[in-house]
Amino acid sequence: MRLETKQDFRDWMFSVLNPLKPLYSAGGARLHLGDSGVTYPEVSIEMEAFSRPLWALVPFWKGGGVNGSFEEIYQKGLRNGTDPAHPEYWGGFTDYDQRFVEMAAIASGMIFTPEKVWEPLGAKGQKHLADWLYAINEHIIPDCNWQFFMILVNVALKKNGWRYDAGKLKSGLDKIESYYLEDGWYRDGASGQKDYYISFAMHYYGLLYSVAMADEDPERCARFRERARIFAGDFICWFDADGAALPYGRSLSYRFGEAAVWAAYVFAGLDDIPVAVVKGILARHLNWWCEQKIFDRDGVLTIGYAYPNLIMAERYNAPGSPYWGMKTLLCLALPDDHPFWSTEAAPLPALPEVKMMLQANMIVHRRGRDVIAYPAGVCEKYGHGHVPEKYSKFAYSTKFGFSVARSQIVLHENAPDSALAFVIDGDDYVFVRKVSESYHIFADRVVSDWQPFPGIRVTSVVVPTEYGHMRIHEVESDYDCTAYDCGFAVEKFTEGYGESAEGKTAAAAWRKQGCTVSGEGPEAAGVVIGADPNTNVLYANASIPAVAYKIRKGEKVRLETRVETFVKEE
Secondary structure, eight states, X not given: OOOOSXXXXXXXXXXXXXXGXXXXXXXXXXXXXXXXXXXXXXXXXXXXXXXXXXXXXXXXXXXXXXXHHHHHHHHHHHHHHTOTTSTTOOOXXXXXXXXXXXXXXXXXXXXXXXXXXXXXXXXXXXXXXXXHHHGGGGSOOOSSTTHHHHHHHHHHHHHTTOOOOHHHHHHHHHHHHHHBOSTTOBOBTTBXXXXXXXXXXXXXXXXXXXXXXXXXXXXXXXXXHHHHHHHHHHHGGGBOTTSOXXXXXXXXXXXXXXXXXXXXXXXXXXXXXXXHHHHHHHHHHHHHHHTXXXXXXXXXXXXXXXXXXXTTOOTTOOTTGGGGGGGGGGGGGSOTTSHHHHSOOOOOOOOOSEEEETTTTEEEEEETTEEEEEEOOOSOSXXXXXXXXXXXXXXXXXTTBOBOOSOSBSHHHHOOTTSEXXXXXXXXXXXXOOOOSXXXXXXXXXXXXXXXXXXXXXXXXXXXXXXXXXXXXXXEESSOEEEEEEOOOEEOSSTTOXXXXXXXXXXXXXXXXXXXXXXXXXXXXXXXXXXXXXXXXXXXXXXXXXXXXXXXXXXXXXXXXXXXXXXXXX
């Protein structure tokens, strides 16, 4: 699908949302999309699925769009879902309630399109909705991006003349301020993780606030806008020339939500990056997703990344969760005469080949049509699922993706791509970098100290090169073990696929891409690991070339591994 005109973007939205129409409940307030499990109850699951399409519908309405069927569904659903006497009532709350998250989409509708989601409810319906939303002020919410949900709810209530909590609004804004670091980057509350939440949460909601409260809170709005402007200079480097964004971190099931901040960028009137370039990023990104297998046979979005995959999902991914990606269609709020619609989508501007992102704890490397990130492995030790795989590998690529483990036993189940994986002699368990104990980010390399297992100590240096990257490890172990320095996972069962392991080198490749790994170190030997199906986020079947090294107890050894890749343009 070519996305150029406003109608093109609207058509794409309806291609995603229309399959949902027959699945709404009789009262319109619930949407059942699947039966996989999550950490919150059914009422929250179905309310979440109801709410998230609003992230596209509200901009559609604000931009002049009319669709009677969706208007009817959501007006009916809002009345019934917030009516304590109705069977589809969304219920009372507990602390840390998932429904607080979903309030934000409704609040956005009340702020930007009250004529669609507020005024038609009538006096009784408005009171029910206002009382239901106000409850976010009466419970504990996490000290993280959730503060923005409380902020947006109170802004919505205030702007529509209903009771709101000024103290909670201020405290939420103060907490957001405390999360700001430098160079346009936030932290997500207490978490040290730097991922897409910085873009599609912290900056996205900050820019919404900057538009909604421009008159009431101009100084803060200016700060939000300036931070987003600075952040954009880094974040543009996470996208490749074909439209793919860097698969890195958690919540990748939100898929095209990766580009949501660019829609907020143009919605808020920021223009340091030309509108044609922003349009190009959004259009190529959505087109890239059109080529992936992300829908089920009924046209409903699935949990996963480039294909349906529950293995890589977080504990909070419900069947309706992927529709958070609809935030990327905030551009539909732009008026018909906005330059975004008339300008031709432009390619990415010239970007640095290697860019140090100190606040993100990584270096980003552009190699042809591939973008590779080399992070320092700074993350929470435990979290929402597969944290080491999502944050602590040596490299992440737009063309090769990354893999998550089916188990910690045996290499093919662990699928340790872009990792130095240890197997202690006499055992089957696989140990990789979970979190770095110390690290340094330089302009041309990343250095980290880490322990995959108590008694195994590693210092790793990762250096971008013209052919890919070099890894230099110093290893000292209290155990006899084998260390597998693994390259990228390469799609198999494809045209021209082949693999080899000879001497100190291993390779896997097919017509479009390939990875070769070679090494110098004790008893270096090439090996190809046939990863279990559904471990890589891009490819349902993949192989991982690697070099195996023998590590002897009590010896300090140096490993040098060369990782070389190629990606051919279509």
